[in-house]
Amino acid sequence: MEHAVKRCAVINDLSGFGRCSLTVAIPILSALGIQACPLPTAILSNHTGWDEYYFEDFTDRMRDYASHWEKLNLEFDSIYTGFLGSEQQVEAILEFVETFQKPDTLLFVDPAMADHGEFYSTCTKELCNKMRELVRHADIITPNLTEACLLCDVPYLGNADRVSYEEVYALGEALADLGPKQVIITGVKCGNLVANVVIDRLRGARFVIESPHISCEYCGTGDTFASVLCGYLTLGMSSHEALTKTSKFVAKTIEFSFEHGVPPLEGVAFEPFLREL
Numbered sequence: 001m002e003h004a005v006k007r008c009a010v011i012n013d014l015s016g017f018g019r020c021s022l023t024v025a026i027p028i029l030s031a032l033g034i035q036a037c038p039l040p041t042a043i044l045s046n047h048t049g050w051d052e053y054y055f056e057d058f059t060d061r062m063r064d065y066a067s068h069w070e071k072l073n074l075e076f077d078s079i080y081t082g083f084l085g086s087e088q089q090v091e092a093i094l095e096f097v098e099t100f101q102k103p104d105t106l107l108f109v110d111p112a113m114a115d116h117g118e119f120y121s122t123c124t125k126e127l128c129n130k131m132r133e134l135v136r137h138a139d140i141i142t143p144n145l146t147e148a149c150l151l152c153d154v155p156y157l158g159n160a161d162r163v164s165y166e167e168v169y170a171l172g173e174a175l176a177d178l179g180p181k182q183v184i185i186t187g188v189k190c191g192n193l194v195a196n197v198v199i200d201r202l203r204g205a206r207f208v209i210e211s212p213h214i215s216c217e218y219c220g221t222g223d224t225f226a227s228v229l230c231g232y233l234t235l236g237m238s239s240h241e242a243l244t245k246t247s248k249f250v251a252k253t254i255e256f257s258f259e260h261g262v263p264p265l266e267g268v269a270f271e272p273f274l275r276e277l
């Protein structure tokens with residue numbers, strides 16, 4: 001499969017305001033020279049961090065939407081999945097993967113379900129169980145520490161005063177045993193640093209990429225991270241180089257957002273830095 005421009009199927013929700021999901025993935029992938037092809041899972045006026053929002057569930061339309069892509073004989077260099085709202089959506093994506101994934105198609109799964117030791121309000125144990133099936137097929141997954149613990153069905157490690165990298169490595173190995181070729185556990189806080197911990201079964205490697213920790217959390221930062229990383233990997237960059245460049249990019253956008261008083265609910269301001277990708 002050779003395209004003049006790399007092509008990525010992005011399966012995520014569309015929130016009209018608040019930098020997250022498709023409104024993050026599309027501009028970032030485009031800036032990297034990749035054609036972003038969105039398959040929306042839901043349409044929202046603004047993301048669910050606000051108390052009120054308009055919400056239109058797209059679950060019942062996902063299969064019909066994808067079937068038209070199949071009729072067009074579309075092929076993708078990568079498939080990138082993010083936040084999912086139900087087990088039914090995971091089932092639809094598993095069917096999508098079965099239809100569209102070729103031997104050289106990267107399947108990038110960001111299992112966005114939880115943070116700070118708890119599920120998001122829309123997520124359940126049933127969804128987590130179904131997410132394990134999707135993770136099993138993935139080439140690379142990017143759970144945060146909470147999601148990694150939930151996927152492995154172990155107690156949350158983040159309640160300790162300080163989590164050790166060896167503990168996170170062990171967690172990553174357990175995740176890799178589920179099936180993905182590469183595991184990146186993101187946003188592991190260690191003192192004044194935040195780390196991304198990698199288990200790479202393809203190369204028999206494991207490593208950590210550290211960045212300074214800024215004590216302000218922005219909605220959608222994980223989407224920015226995953227979109228940049230997926231883009232670099234779609235372009236064929238090695239996981240170590242891609243993760244190093246992604247971590248530096250995200251750290252720069254967080255620092256800029258913090259210094260310029262961007263409200264955390266509005267998400268990390270990545271737009272001024274798109275030309276640097």
